[in-house]
Amino acid sequence: MSIRIPRGTQDILPGQVEKWQYIEMKARDLCRRFQYQEIRTPIFEHTELFQRGVGDTTDIVQKEMYTFEDRGKRSLTLRPEGTAPVVRSFIENKMYGNASQPVKLYYMGPMFRYERPQAGRYRQFVQFGVEAMGSADPAIDAEVISLAVSLYKELGLKKLKVVLNSLGDKESRSAHREALIAHFQPRIGEFCSDCQNRLEKNPMRILDCKQDRDHELMKTAPSILDYLNDESRAYFEKVQSYLTALNIEFVVDSNLVRGLDYYNHTAFEIMSDAEGFGAITTLCGGGRYNGLAEQLGGPETPGIGFALSIERLISALDAEGITLPVNETLDCYLVSLGEEAKDYTVQLLYKLRKEGFSAERDYLDRKVKAQFKAADRLNAKFVAVLGDDELKENKISVKNMESGEQVELDLASFVEKFKEIYQ
Ligand code: ATP
Ligand code: MG
Numbered sequence: 001m002s003i004r005i006p007r008g009t010q011d012i013l014p015g016q017v018e019k020w021q022y023i024e025m026k027a028r029d030l031c032r033r034f035q036y037q038e039i040r041t042p043i044f045e046h047t048e049l050f051q052r053g054v055g056d057t058t059d060i061v062q063k064e065m066y067t068f069e070d071r072g073k074r075s076l077t078l079r080p081e082g083t084a085p086v087v088r089s090f091i092e093n094k095m096y097g098n099a100s101q102p103v104k105l106y107y108m109g110p111m112f113r114y115e116r117p118q119a120g121r122y123r124q125f126v127q128f129g130v131e132a133m134g135s136a137d138p139a140i141d142a143e144v145i146s147l148a149v150s151l152y153k154e155l156g157l158k159k160l161k162v163v164l165n166s167l168g169d170k171e172s173r174s175a176h177r178e179a180l181i182a183h184f185q186p187r188i189g190e191f192c193s194d195c196q197n198r199l200e201k202n203p204m205r206i207l208d209c210k211q212d213r214d215h216e217l218m219k220t221a222p223s224i225l226d227y228l229n230d231e232s233r234a235y236f237e238k239v240q241s242y243l244t245a246l247n248i249e250f251v252v253d254s255n256l257v258r259g260l261d262y263y264n265h266t267a268f269e270i271m272s273d274a275e276g277f278g279a280i281t282t283l284c285g286g287g288r289y290n291g292l293a294e295q296l297g298g299p300e301t302p303g304i305g306f307a308l309s310i311e312r313l314i315s316a317l318d319a320e321g322i323t324l325p326v327n328e329t330l331d332c333y334l335v336s337l338g339e340e341a342k343d344y345t346v347q348l349l350y351k352l353r354k355e356g357f358s359a360e361r362d363y364l365d366r367k368v369k370a371q372f373k374a375a376d377r378l379n380a381k382f383v384a385v386l387g388d389d390e391l392k393e394n395k396i397s398v399k400n401m402e403s404g405e406q407v408e409l410d411l412a413s414f415v416e417k418f419k420e421i422y423q
Contacts, residue, residue: 019324019326023155023314024310031106034147035104036130039107041079041086044077045077046077050081053296060113065078065113066080082109082127084292086105087292090131090133096293096299102133102134102140105130108127109126110124111124112124129305129307131304133303138239142248144286144304145162146243148284152283160271161272162243164243165257165266166225167263167266169264171232172228176227190215192211192212205257206221207257263287265288266287266304283308283312287305287306330358334348335361335372335383336362342362344386345361348386355415357418360375383401384397394411395408395409400421
């Protein structure tokens, strides 16, 4: 039997990959405009980074990591997400001492999670994410959210829903935490074992449980918004007013949690409500994590970021019937007729390519008609025809495939002349 691709992974083939490249180009261009710089961290890290940086009570750490021991008996893990590695690198490279602050970074690359594969859920998927570190200005929360929204909007998505919440600061969180424990404790036996574990460790994560989401106690659970102290409330209001000023519509949902102790203030998700999108509608998740750098052994540094996967972005584009402008064209196809002419196209092709044109020739000994067909398939703008006779006369004829116009050019100066007629 032949070897098949691993479950939950996919080959991105020519024909599809152009879409990916286009989205990646858009994301990079947005980061340039918003002034985020790329950072590339390793595909694997010490397992402990994720245990501490993502958290022991999360699904990611408990169930989804690809962890292995290397030959030196170190426990390593294929990165399941990008924030912990970026913050590790921020600390390790002392970026908190950079002259330019805040430090605004973005990453784009594969992440690995051992999940049950289904639509929009892969075991290897590509995340694009940003992290802004060193500023506790609510304007940067709005900036981060608007960057993600801009990517979706500029690609043409219309059916977006921005969901916003505040998790408050430490003080607000701990008041809410007590209220949650008091709320769930008496009936915690009716919840899944994960939730039972979470009750003491991190009761807020109970609100994020997929198994027990319909339990009646979920609907009556104390809302974090009722526990925000004045400072947290003012912060949240500021974020909202900035988003309003940017014309970004949002809804506040107090059940939106990103359940780690060091997450605080802003939490948000961007969802698609396109019909036919399927069960999974979250395209992007993000939030503020002012305690994370400290948790990972660095100085206290405020931070906020988001992560989104290209896979779900593409599903959303498909659900809204959006096609991206990715029609590849070929600048020039060289058709040859006769042995000598065929040989000569080798150098001609190379010259065109050196001058920056995309160019192709026949490699299958095809007849002229089939060569023209090949040129057509490649969407050639121009076809240059060289026969042995033309070669003797030092000429080549060039046809503009769109207008049908045909000219004869001097072979020796073909590339220079081609530049002139090319538009
Ligand atoms: P979910 O609740 O769907 O499992 P999550 O909370 O695990 O999402 P995050 O860790 O916040 O997701 O990741 C941010 C984004 O990355 C998600 O909003 C989604 O777009 C994408 N993502 C997460 N897991 C996968 C996956 N297995 N396959 C494809 N995309 C994913
Ligand atoms: Mg998940």
